[in-house]
Amino acid sequence: MMGYGPNRQGLPASFSSNGQRIFLTGTSQSGNPITSRIGYMQMANGATSCADCHLQDGRGGSWRTAMGSFKVPNITYPVLTSKQEHEDGGRKHPPYTEATIKRAITQGVDPAGQPLQSPMPRWSMSNKDLTDLVEYLKNLR
Numbered sequence: 001m002m003g004y005g006p007n008r009q010g011l012p013a014s015f016s017s018n019g020q021r022i023f024l025t026g027t028s029q030s031g032n033p034i035t036s037r038i039g040y041m042q043m044a045n046g047a048t049s050c051a052d053c054h055l056q057d058g059r060g061g062s063w064r065t066a067m068g069s070f071k072v073p074n075i076t077y078p079v080l081t082s083k084q085e086h087e088d089g090g091r092k093h094p095p096y097t098e099a100t101i102k103r104a105i106t107q108g109v110d111p112a113g114q115p116l117q118s119p120m121p122r123w124s125m126s127n128k129d130l131t132d133l134v135e136y137l138k139n140l141r
């Protein structure tokens with residue numbers, strides 16, 4: 001376990017969709033592994049989830065850990081896709097689209113192609129899981 005952010009108390013007993021499950025647990029109902037990498041650290045299926053850092057409501061926050069403190073941006077859909085400026089470290093970029101959100105998750109770059117800073121992981125998951133996850137992100141407001 002990475003232990004970033006809050007723990008996973010309050011997870012629902014069952015999930016409303018595969019996308020919700022991936023967001024909250026970092027695992028797919030298909031059983032296909034979802035892995036991620038932060039720098040040189042390779043993380044196994046389920047070792048960390050989006051909600052671990054971005055919180056269950058996707059609104060992020062500021063975390064302080066043994067490894068230092070960091071800010072996690074709000075990734076609710078209206079914030080990602082609106083033109084409003086993001087508060088994260090002055091990266092300026094056009095609004096996200098579905099395609100550039102997927103690219104941010106897997107390749108760790110924003111719509112302008114600028115790298116997302118650690119500890120945002122680079123994720124490996126099937127195209128179906130990635131699509132389900134982005135569909136779920138649309139529910140976060």
Ligand code: HEC
Pocket residue numbers: 004023048049050051052053054070071072073074075086088089091101104105110115116117118119120121123133
């Ligand atoms: C270990 C903590 C951590 C985890 C886990 C994590 N993120 Fe992030 N994420 C971050 C941080 C920190 C940033 C900001 C990076 C920056 O500003 O350069 C970020 C940035 C992003 C961005 C870009 C937002 C922007 O404003 O440009 C998206 C989209 C995103 N994360 C989605 C996800 C999704 C989806 C997952 C789960 C599959 C996830 N993240 C898991 C920490 C995390």
